[in-house]
Amino acid sequence: MKRRYFLATSTAALAATALSSSCGQRDKPTLRLYTWADYLDTGLAQKFQDEFNCKLIIDTFESNEAMYAKLTAGASGYDLITPSSYMAKTMAREKMILPLDHAQIPNIKHVDPAYLARALDPKMEFTVPYMMACTCLGWLGSKLPPGTESSYTLLDRPELKGRITLLDDMREVLGAALRSLGHSLNSTDPDQLAQARDVAIRWKANIAKFDSEQYKTGLASGEFHLVQGYAGDLLEAGKENPDIQVQIPAEGSAFSCDDLCISKDSKNVPLAHRFINFVTQPEHAAINMEGISYRAPNVDAYPLLPEEFRANDAIFPEDEVFARCQPIDDLGDALALWSKTWDEVKAA
Secondary structure: OOOOOOOOHHHHHHHHHHHHHOOOOOOOOEEEEEEEOOOOOHHHHHHHHHHHOOEEEEEEEOOHHHHHHHHHOOOOOOOEEOOEHHHHHHHHHOOOEOOOOHHHOHHHHHEOHHHHOOOOOOOOOOOEEEEEEEEEEEEEHHHOOOOOOOOHHHHHOHHHOOOEEEOOOHHHHHHHHHHHOOOOOOOOOHHHHHHHHHHHHHHHOOOOEEOOOOHHHHHHHOOOOEEEEEHHHHHHHHHHOOOEEEEOOOOOOEEEEEEEEEEOOOOOHHHHHHHHHHHHOHHHHHHHHHHHOOEOOEOOOHHHOOHHHHOOOOOOOOHHHHOOOEEOOOOHHHHHHHHHHHHHHHHO
C-alpha cells in the first residue's frame, strides 16, 4: 500500500531537507521512526526535536508486508514503527514489538473510546492508534451524473472502462468484493472468497490497472476517472482538482488504523514513549490531522479542528456509514487461502 506521498515533489524535497538539517548534532539522542511516507506534519516533527533536544530520523516503507519482510529478514535499528493494526497484531504475537508503559504516555487518555471499542488492541497493550481512514472511491464529478453516490457498482460502469484503478492490495480489493456481496471483509470462508474472486476478476476487466502509488496524481490530472483509494490521499488530490468527489462506498469498506509501536530492537525506549505521548497530545494531534488529512482517533483533538475538516464525511463518516466499515484483521492460517485467491485474480 504505497499510499502516502507528497503531491508536490518540490515540497517533499524541502521538507526532507529541513528535517535532515535539523538533525545535525551527533551528540543528541536519536529516535528512528519507520513509517509511511508523508505521515507526520513537518512542523510537528521539528517541534518534537526542539522540545526534547533530539534528532528524529524517518525511514519509510511502501506496504505493511514490505515492512514486515524487511524486519523479519534482520533489519534493525528502528525505535518506533507505524504498522496497520492487523500487522501490529501479528508483530505483537511474534514478539517483534514491546509492551507499552502507560505511565509514560498519560496522553492516551485522549484516545477516542468509540474507536477503541472496535480496535484490535483495545487495551493498548502494544499499540496506540495514530491515524485512521476508510478506504473510499474517488471520481471526477464531471465524468459521472450529478448526485452519483459511492457504490461498488460504479466499478462496472462501461463508460469508465480503462479509466479505473483498484488498489494493488489483496486485502483491499478482495475485501471490497466481499463487502459488495454482503460478506465480512475478513471472511475466511472458501465459498465466499471464491465469489469475491469472481467479482474482482469482473472488475479487473474494466480497470486500467491495479495501482497503489499513482492513482492520486492520475485522478487529479484526469488520467483516471474513478479510483479506489485512501481518504487522506484522495482529499489531498482534491486540493489539486476540485472536480474530485470522495465518498465511502454505500456497501461499506475497510477502515484501517496505523498504530504507534515500539520495536523490540529500540535503543531509546523512553524517547519512543515520549514521541507517542507528544503526538497524542490533543493540540498536536489536531495539527497533525490538518497537515496530512487523516484522522487521529483523539476525542479531545476533534473540537480543535476547523469546522470544514470535521464536516468531511470521508474523514468523519456518519455513525451508520462507519458501522458498515470493518477493520482489516489478521488472517492467521487463512492467509494462504487469501494469497491463493489473489493470485488467481492477478492471473485471470
